[in-house]
Amino acid sequence: MQPRNPFVSPRFGQVATFMLLPWAESPAGLDVALLGIPYDGGTSYRTGARFGPRAVREQSSIIRAWHPVLKVHPFEVLRVADCGDVDVVPISIERTFDAVELRLSAVFEAGATPICVGGDHSISLPLLRAAARKHGPVGVIHFDAHPDTWDEYFGSKFFHGTPFRRAVEEGVIDPRRMIQVGIRGPLYGPEDFAFQDRHGMEVIRIETVKEQGVRWVVERLARLRGGPVYLSFDIDAFDPAYAPATGTPEVGGLSSYEGLALLRGLAGFDLVGADIVEVCPPYDGPGQVTSLLAANVMFEIVSLLALRTLGGRGRSGPPVVK
Numbered sequence: 001m002q003p004r005n006p007f008v009s010p011r012f013g014q015v016a017t018f019m020l021l022p023w024a025e026s027p028a029g030l031d032v033a034l035l036g037i038p039y040d041g042g043t044s045y046r047t048g049a050r051f052g053p054r055a056v057r058e059q060s061s062i063i064r065a066w067h068p069v070l071k072v073h074p075f076e077v078l079r080v081a082d083c084g085d086v087d088v089v090p091i092s093i094e095r096t097f098d099a100v101e102l103r104l105s106a107v108f109e110a111g112a113t114p115i116c117v118g119g120d121h122s123i124s125l126p127l128l129r130a131a132a133r134k135h136g137p138v139g140v141i142h143f144d145a146h147p148d149t150w151d152e153y154f155g156s157k158f159f160h161g162t163p164f165r166r167a168v169e170e171g172v173i174d175p176r177r178m179i180q181v182g183i184r185g186p187l188y189g190p191e192d193f194a195f196q197d198r199h200g201m202e203v204i205r206i207e208t209v210k211e212q213g214v215r216w217v218v219e220r221l222a223r224l225r226g227g228p229v230y231l232s233f234d235i236d237a238f239d240p241a242y243a244p245a246t247g248t249p250e251v252g253g254l255s256s257y258e259g260l261a262l263l264r265g266l267a268g269f270d271l272v273g274a275d276i277v278e279v280c281p282p283y284d285g286p287g288q289v290t291s292l293l294a295a296n297v298m299f300e301i302v303s304l305l306a307l308r309t310l311g312g313r314g315r316s317g318p319p320v321v322k
Helices: 049-060 093-109 121-135 163-170 190-199 206-212 214-224 256-264 289-309
Strands: 032-037 080-085 113-118 138-143 173-183 202-205 228-234 270-277
Touching: 032 049, 032 093, 032 289, 049 113, 049 270, 049 289, 093 113, 093 121, 113 121, 113 289, 121 138, 121 163, 121 228, 121 270, 138 163, 138 214, 163 173, 163 190, 173 190, 173 206, 173 214, 190 202, 202 206, 202 214, 206 214, 214 256, 228 289, 256 289, 270 289
Parallel strands: 032 080, 032 113, 113 270, 138 173, 138 228, 173 202, 228 270
Antiparallel strands: none
């Protein structure tokens, strides 16, 4: 399956799909299924991430099909299609979780690897439940400004600040094979990382990323090779100068180049699923730069999955990470 030809059909025309790809009602026969999860009932500050999938689809139309750094044409290697959105329940987080888990379980059973665009970060929990149903407890690479391991908010165990705590408690991820990258910003207190310490989760704060560099971080992530890994990318891992449209922005984050370089360092990982979350289009400017950046993150992940199919090497050798 190829994106539609932009030399025949203008990029700004037709019904918007991720990266101009065909729409597919079923994941059957696909290698990669792209889905939207337009839910933001788990947010604690700015709402609006429910509009993320639609905005990312629109901005993804500008993406061309060849990755010159990873040296791969993912759509020549993989069968990829836009499988539409999960029908969420905007008034119920529990029922939304059930709908997400049911839909994604069908994707995994069809043999496709899902890449989902949210939506707020609460959706990662049902995605991880579905991944674990297929693969057992998975490792996790988590790019974010926030640890998302708080216990509850306003008496609720489910919101966008709790998904990884719940995932550890439910046994759907292996916390010793989880690395959080880019964490920063003010917290409620030093106890906010007690959960990570207790369960053996590794945290690479933004200060370490900036001081040690991308290559050092990639070397730390390398210990997760050899087993199934789920990738969760909160757009607020980027500095708000590059991604202003997010629910809980934190200054001092990754540049767009650093984020893309870190993703390219995951070539050869056994990625079994991924999400890009917390794109909040109402806070974007007229250039829609946050949605555009999220679309590029999606393209990087699709390209990584193509490299996995090719055995970790592009058409002209391994990717270079600086």
